[in-house]
Amino acid sequence: MRLAKTDPRHPFRALVRAVALALLLWLPLTALALPRAEPVPGGVTLIDLGDAAARPHARFNGRQVMVIRQDGRWLAVVGIPLSAKPGRHRLRVDDANGKRNSQLFTVHDKHYRTQYITLKNKRMVTPNAEDLKRIRRDHVAISAALSHWSTPKQVELNLDAPIHGRFEQSFGSRRFFNKQPRKPHSGMDIAAPTGTVVHAPADGTVVGTGNYFFTGNTIFIDHGRGLVTMYCHLSRIDVHPGQKVSRGETIGAVGMTGRVTGPHLHWAVSLNHTMVDPALFLPDDIVRANFPSLERDTKPKH
Numbered sequence: 030m031r032l033a034k035t036d037p038r039h040p041f042r043a044l045v046r047a048v049a050l051a052l053l054l055w056l057p058l059t060a061l062a063l064p065r066a067e068p069v070p071g072g073v074t075l076i077d078l079g080d081a082a083a084r085p086h087a088r089f090n091g092r093q094v095m096v097i098r099q100d101g102r103w104l105a106v107v108g109i110p111l112s113a114k115p116g117r118h119r120l121r122v123d124d125a126n127g128k129r130n131s132q133l134f135t136v137h138d139k140h141y142r143t144q145y146i147t148l149k150n151k152r153m154v155t156p157n158a159e160d161l162k163r164i165r166r167d168h169v170a171i172s173a174a175l176s177h178w179s180t181p182k183q184v185e186l187n188l189d190a191p192i193h194g195r196f197e198q199s200f201g202s203r204r205f206f207n208k209q210p211r212k213p214h215s216g217m218d219i220a221a222p223t224g225t226v227v228h229a230p231a232d233g234t235v236v237g238t239g240n241y242f243f244t245g246n247t248i249f250i251d252h253g254r255g256l257v258t259m260y261c262h263l264s265r266i267d268v269h270p271g272q273k274v275s276r277g278e279t280i281g282a283v284g285m286t287g288r289v290t291g292p293h294l295h296w297a298v299s300l301n302h303t304m305v306d307p308a309l310f311l312p313d314d315i316v317r318a319n320f321p322s323l324e325r326d327t328k329p330k331h
């Protein structure tokens with residue numbers, strides 16, 4: 030029997046072909062998912078840098094910024110610190126020939142909630158002299174991990190949730206520990222029982238593991254061009270520095286090491302060595318179900 034394998038008149042096959050062709054044309058343009066743009070303290074802004082042949086170099090607050098190719102243009106993906114003042118800010122841009130330019134952008138105000146937390150362990154609120162020494166050492170190691178810069182072929186900017194648990198609206202909240210003001214909360218807390226397996230949210234390389242005073246057992250994954258994710262308070266670390274991990278791979282387990290009131294994952298996302306809201310990188314369905322205010326904020330306005 031002769032099959033109508035190549036018969037263009039066969040309507041179903043013609044449709045399959047058309048869809049396959051459309052996919053081929055469409056994929057290279059949209060393969061790169063972008064984070065939600067939210068130009069607020071602790072948010073992310075996307076700035077068009079033109080269509081030059083060579084990649085421009087961008088810096089914000091003296092730190093190198095991710096620049097990616099999107100639809101034939103260069104796009105800066107800028108992390109805005111929680112401490113940024115609302116108003117105009119400047120992105121420094123050098124083209125491939127070293128010609129200096131700058132792009133102004135506006136950071137809008139955002140109101141974050143205030144949290145009052147009571148800790149039984151007073152040293153976690155007012156560390157002693159020995160603790161302070163350790164905290165300074167920790168800070169050096171943590172900064173080194175967060176400032177990692179690598180240049181993989183493609184950076185994956187769409188992150189999966191590292192665990193399934195109860196997402197708390199905690200990023201950016203101003204915090205008082207035993208009534209004393211402390212730095213705002215720079216990650217996302219996801220409550221889950223001790224032992225819950227933590228997965229890599231995208232491909233990357235482990236660039237640090239350690240046990241620190243506040244964050245307990247901690248893992249850092251470098252995803253490229255200044256995107257580094259951090260996993261804290263773990264009961265177990267299953268990876269080692271230098272190890273390549275794939276999206277979905279097990280890296281450790283939820284615990285309650287460091288400064289905690291119960292078992293949870295503190296998940297932080299750093300862009301240009303700046304902590305930003307991890308929810309901006311999560312899939313739409315998770316944002317819709319858990320961060321409805323973000324969904325409203327970042328919907329395109331017509």
Ligand SMILES: [Zn+2]
Nearest residue numbers: 216217218295
């Ligand atoms: Zn936390």
